Amino acid sequence: MDLNKEQLLDMYKKMVTIRAFESKAVELFAAGQIPGFVHLYLGEEAIATGVCASLEKKDYIASTHRGHGHLIAKGGDIKIMMAELFGRTTGYCKGKGGSMHIADVDLGxxxxxxxxxxxxxxxTGAAFTCKYKGNGAVAVAFFGDGASDRATFHESLNLAxxxxxxxxxxxxxxxxxxxNSQENHQNVTDISDRASGYGIPGVSVDGNDVIAVYEAAAAAIDRARKGDGPTLVECKSWRWRGHFEGDPGAYKDPKDQEEWLAKDPIPRLEKNLLKLKYATQAELDDIKAAADAELEAAIKFAESSPVPDPSELFTDVYAD
Ligand SMILES: Cc1ncc(C[n+]2csc(CCOP(=O)(O)OP(=O)(O)O)c2C)c(N)n1
Structure with missing residues (x-):
């Protein structure tokens, strides 16, 4: 493992921040404070964190409907994110986009x-731009198992x-x-096996082990940066919540759910940090408390921000 203390503690901070953000989103949505849909990333924090640890500001990510973790891991501002979830003018889309439209092009x-x-x-388009400009930047496309059945997967992997x-x-x-469980919608166990159809490497890792994710993603990002082309990395994890808030997820087997909850990626990293003596339990608790405090400040910021004026309805709206 080539991760030092500072890097591992930074990953811990990112993971607990994502956890705090998503846990609060559960409460706020249930309390009716967040309009629209939210799809939460609880349980998958190690993936975005492990991947983005090897990315620089100039690199690009494309996210999904379950995007809060990706945005936080790439450096998104949780105050502006929370304001967007609340539908306030101080949000990333001036309160008019919500959870599924948050973007920050300056951060890639x-x-x-x-x-x-x-x-x-x-x-794939962003990666083409990076190659064309020769600026040494790379792109990461996050997507789910369901998305790996779409034609866009084939077209993108083939072209890239x-x-x-x-x-x-x-x-x-x-x-x-x-x-739909994975076996219900595709006849492969390892989605990474699909890489061979495109002549690129594919690897599957435990998505609840941030170090394993980091190592696989770092190798793939390095390969991309060196000009050796794309890699398909599959991180296996579990969606803790329903598909979106409001879906009770009754179709899940409670035994599977229980098993996966026990594989929580955060205590797993904590154990490693304690074993390596990179932190004491009290120091880890302080990091968590700081993340919670940062979250409270973000919620206050969102709550105290104005809702968009009706006259703003058609500004920033583009039609062809
Ligand atoms: C093109 C398209 N088809 C269908 C949907 C409806 N839809 C929303 S999320 C989803 C499932 C996505 O599953 P996956 O890619 O595994 O991501 P996850 O929700 O598990 O993170 C579907 C079918 C959609 N939003 N877009």
Missing amino acids: ILGANGIVGAGMPLA STWKLPIVFLCENNGWAIS
Whole structure:
């Protein structure tokens, strides 16, 4: 493992921040404070964190409908994110987009996306730009197991492989596509096996082990940066919640749910940090408390921000 203390503690901070953000979103949505849909990333924190640890500001990510974790891991501002969830003018889309439209192009965040599988062609385009400009940047496309069945997956992997683009296809296999379990919607166990159809490497890792995710993603990002082309990385995890808030997820087997909850990626990293003596339990608790406090400040910021004026309805709206 080539991760030092500072890097591992930074990953811990990111993971507990995502956990705090999503846990609060559960409460706020139930209390009717967040309009629209929210799809939460609880349980999958290790994936975005492990991947984005190897990315620089100039690199691009394309996110999904379950995007909060990706945005936080790439450096998104949780105050502005929370304001967007609340539908306030201080949000990333001035309160008019909500959870599934958060983007921050200055940070290389090309956007969350309500269209399943739509991030892959966007990231492929960004990777083409990086190669064309020769700026040494790379792109990562996050997508789910369900999205790996879409034509956009085939088209993006085929083109990126043919043109040797600097991109990583990062599949978050959380076992579910809405109420369809993976075996219900595809006849493969390892989605990474699909890489061979495009002449690129594919690897599957435990998505609840942030170090394993980091190592696989770092190798793939390095390969992309060196000009050796794309890699398909599959991170196996579990969607803790229903598909969206409001879906009780009754189609899940409670035994599976229980088993996966016990594989929580955060205590797992805590154990490693304590074993390596990179932190004491009290120091880890302080990091968590700081993340909670940052979250409270973000909620206050969102709550105290104005809602958009009705006269703003048609501003920033584009039609062809
Ligand atoms: C093109 C398109 N088809 C269908 C949907 C409806 N839909 C929303 S999320 C989802 C499942 C996505 O599953 P997956 O890609 O595994 O991501 P996860 O929700 O598990 O993170 C579907 C079918 C959509 N938003 N876009």
